[in-house]
Structures are given as structure tokens and as C-alpha cells.
Amino acid sequence: DDDLAFEAFERVEATAAMQCPLGALVLGIARLMLCARAGHLDCYLRHTAKVSQKLYFTPLLVIMGTDWPIFALLNSYDWAWPGIPQGRDYECERSNRTVMEWP
Secondary structure, three states: HHHHHOOHHHHHHHHHHHHHHHHHHHHHHHHHHHHHHOOOOOHHHHHHHHHHHHHOOOHHHHHHOOOOOOOHOOOOOOOOOOEEEEEEEOOOHHHOOOOOOOO
């Protein structure tokens, strides 16, 4: 667990995110991957929430246009662990249809 302690960064995380939000996102992804590779579920889930939120609120054009290797980093790990969280439905039934019925 000590190898997954990030106290030094956590002290400056808010300032880093303000000064370089994409750099802080890349570091968050790296921390998430370290937790996953170590098989430490609590660490993984804590950092997953932060990274997911940052990715959600960052415009896609910004992510695509940056020199930070966000997609390359996300694509460098086999995300099969720890599996799909309970309560989330990733069934892609709608993607198999040619027409989607919008409400």
C-alpha cells in the first residue's frame, strides 16, 4: 500500500489541476494504472472516479488536440480488471441496430 501512496502529489493536486489540467489528468491516469496493476481495488476505484470526472468534463476536441498522450496512455493497459462495476449496464444492444428510436 505504501507504493500506492501519493501524498506529495495530493498536497499540490488542486494547484496542479488549475495550472495544467491535462497534465494533472495524465498523472491521474498513470496513478489509476499503477493501482490497477497492483490489484488494489480501493486505490483503483478512488482514482477511477477522479479520472472519469475529468475526462467527462474535458471537451473531446481539447483531448484530441493536446500533445499529452491521453488516448495512448488509456490504450496501453488491459482494462479487463476489475471488470464491470455492479449496477452499471454496458450492454451494447442498441449498437447492433441500424436505427435508434429516440424518445
